[in-house]
Amino acid sequence: MSQDDKYKEIIKKEMAKLTKPARLKIFTSQRTEADGSKIRACMDCGQFMALLRIYEENSNGMLTIEELSIDNNPEFVKSYDIQRVPTILFINDDGREIIRYLAAPRGGEIQPFVQSLFTFAGAPNYYEATIKQNLDRIQPSTIKVMITEMCPYCPSVVSTASQFALASEGKIRTVIVDILANPDIGQFYDASGVPYTIINDKKTLVGMVGANEILGALIGGNIKVQY
Amino acid sequence: MYNIDMEDIDLEKRYDLIVLGGGPTAIGCAIYAARFALDVLVIGKIFGGLIATTHLVENYPGVTSTSGQGLMEMFKEHMNSLCIPYITDEIRNIEQASDHFILYSFFQKFKAKSVVIATGSERKKLGIPGELEFAGRGVSYCATCDGPFYKDKTVCVIGGSDSAAKEALFLSQNVKKVYIIYRGEEIRAEPINKKRVEENQKIEIIYKTNVTEIKGDNTVKSVIFDNGKEFEIDGVFIEVGSIPNSDLAKHIGIRTNEKDEIIINRKSETNIPGVFAAGDVADAPFKQAITGVSEGVIAAYSAFDFIKEMNIEY
Numbered sequence: 001m002s003q004d005d006k007y008k009e010i011i012k013k014e015m016a017k018l019t020k021p022a023r024l025k026i027f028t029s030q031r032t033e034a035d036g037s038k039i040r041a042c043m044d045c046g047q048f049m050a051l052l053r054i055y056e057e058n059s060n061g062m063l064t065i066e067e068l069s070i071d072n073n074p075e076f077v078k079s080y081d082i083q084r085v086p087t088i089l090f091i092n093d094d095g096r097e098i099i100r101y102l103a104a105p106r107g108g109e110i111q112p113f114v115q116s117l118f119t120f121a122g123a124p125n126y127y128e129a130t131i132k133q134n135l136d137r138i139q140p141s142t143i144k145v146m147i148t149e150m151c152p153y154c155p156s157v158v159s160t161a162s163q164f165a166l167a168s169e170g171k172i173r174t175v176i177v178d179i180l181a182n183p184d185i186g187q188f189y190d191a192s193g194v195p196y197t198i199i200n201d202k203k204t205l206v207g208m209v210g211a212n213e214i215l216g217a218l219i220g221g222n223i224k225v226q227y
Numbered sequence: 228m229y230n231i232d233m234e235d236i237d238l239e240k241r242y243d244l245i246v247l248g249g250g251p252t253a254i255g256c257a258i259y260a261a262r263f264a265l266d267v268l269v270i271g272k273i274f275g276g277l278i279a280t281t282h283l284v285e286n287y288p289g290v291t292s293t294s295g296q297g298l299m300e301m302f303k304e305h306m307n308s309l310c311i312p313y314i315t316d317e318i319r320n321i322e323q324a325s326d327h328f329i330l331y332s333f334f335q336k337f338k339a340k341s342v343v344i345a346t347g348s349e350r351k352k353l354g355i356p357g358e359l360e361f362a363g364r365g366v367s368y369c370a371t372c373d374g375p376f377y378k379d380k381t382v383c384v385i386g387g388s389d390s391a392a393k394e395a396l397f398l399s400q401n402v403k404k405v406y407i408i409y410r411g412e413e414i415r416a417e418p419i420n421k422k423r424v425e426e427n428q429k430i431e432i433i434y435k436t437n438v439t440e441i442k443g444d445n446t447v448k449s450v451i452f453d454n455g456k457e458f459e460i461d462g463v464f465i466e467v468g469s470i471p472n473s474d475l476a477k478h479i480g481i482r483t484n485e486k487d488e489i490i491i492n493r494k495s496e497t498n499i500p501g502v503f504a505a506g507d508v509a510d511a512p513f514k515q516a517i518t519g520v521s522e523g524v525i526a527a528y529s530a531f532d533f534i535k536e537m538n539i540e541y
Contacts, residue, residue: 127334129334152371152372156315186376190445193376208272227335
């Protein structure tokens with residue numbers, strides 16, 4: 001079995017467990033030609049869509065992937081500040097962006113993506129109680145996690161940062177960026193190592209960081225925990 | 228794997244065994260514990276541990292050749308097949324109650340009748356000027372993670388171990404040139420890897436040299452040798468050994484040796500009854516994935532025995 005087939009199997013197995021509905025938006029460069037056919041100008045967009053369809057098709061109808069063309073949806077592009085395609089968004093019921101993927105959820109990134117989908121659909125979130133206890137100390141924040149597909153430490157950081165965003169009632173937004181696919185973003189932050197986590201474009205956490213370190217950076221102090 | 232099965236995790240439950248760690252030792256221990264019908268939970272800071280960063284594993288019986296990540300994928304699958312829950316968190320304190328332990332993480336509290344510490348080790352820092360300043364911006368401890376950023380560039384690996392040789396071999400696939408900078412007179416790689424290094428046209432070894440400083444502007448530009456020479460370089464990979472993650476063990480009074488490794492006996496027992504240790508965090512002289520798994524398995528059996536002998540209901 002090839003590595004790709006193995007990953008497809010993992011997606012199939014995990015997505016079959018999704019029992020609550022979830023909807024994701026993906027912005028692509030899809031446009032309709034004069035003859036009615038649809039094409040995507042960006043090559044990655046097609047690959048992303050094919051990948052997301054595997055998640056969708058194996059979810060027992062629980063996951064809906066909504067493809068939005070940047071050409072046909074200028075209001076969304078503006079309101080969600082879509083600057084590149086493909087961009088995957090987890091948007092909550094209030095229309096608030098929770099997680100943004102500028103990275104393909106494949107390879108080692110399948111597990112944290114599936115976990116985010118499950119939590120987004122209502123599954124329990126391990127960090128929820130602590131995040132809620134500390135919510136008054138968390139300013140509206142953005143956690144940017146720079147990753148690459150082959151980085152073995154990245155899925156763990158992506159998982160934690162995503163779970164934080166999902167538990168924060170919209171106070172935390174997490175952005176996951178593959179900096180080999182988006183080298184300009186990596187260069188902007190001088191990142192030539194991953195995982196590379198940036199809190200509010202100010203504080204940088206280099207390498208493998210635990211949930212306590214990320215939360216510590218968000219609140220700037222000791223974590224309150226009521227056991 | 229990353230808490231996906233939260234619905235299966237009962238925070239009120241008194242587990243038979245909680246295994247701390249996310250590497251081969253912890254997973255091997257958990258697999259055996261599950262087969263001993265122990266109620267087991269694994270809490271790790273990172274799934275895969277240090278071996279996940281190794282690009283080539285050729286010495287694990289039954290697996291001719293794979294990456295560290297590939298090996299851990301197999302471990303994960305095995306663990307999933309036994310429905311062993313895994314939580315990404317870090318335990319910071321353990322207290323002893325009458326017939327169980329209370330484990331405090333940054334996020335939750337857990338109860339267990341026995342504990343196995345398999346928290347592994349982490350990469351040692353060089354402790355030279357520029358190392359922390361350029362971390363993630365030219366200084367790296369993981370070739371698998373960061374190697375692709377140095378395509379057609381010149382990098383160095385500091386260290387002379389088998390791991391350093393393997394890092395250099397991995398990097399040579401993409402970079403223009405790799406220098407191994409080693410303070411000794413001969414690298415200590417396994418003969419097979421030493422031969423590969425010697426035959427690799429892109430790798431050059433600089434012996435009897437220490438790096439005393441890493442310099443650059445936004446990213447690394449050069450290193451300074453102990454002979455005063457400035458050497459231009461685009462990336463520095465540090466591979467000078469590892470240190471055991473034994474702070475928690477020391478904090479709760481577990482005996483460690485002069486290297487901060489947990490002292491264990493042949494049953495993986497520590498000086499605290501019911502608390503066992505295994506793998507890189509323990510005091511074995513030769514540390515490999517397979518030796519860690521072996522100690523982890525022994526620890527699982529000892530935990531099983533401990534619960535039985537203590538007549539703790541399980």
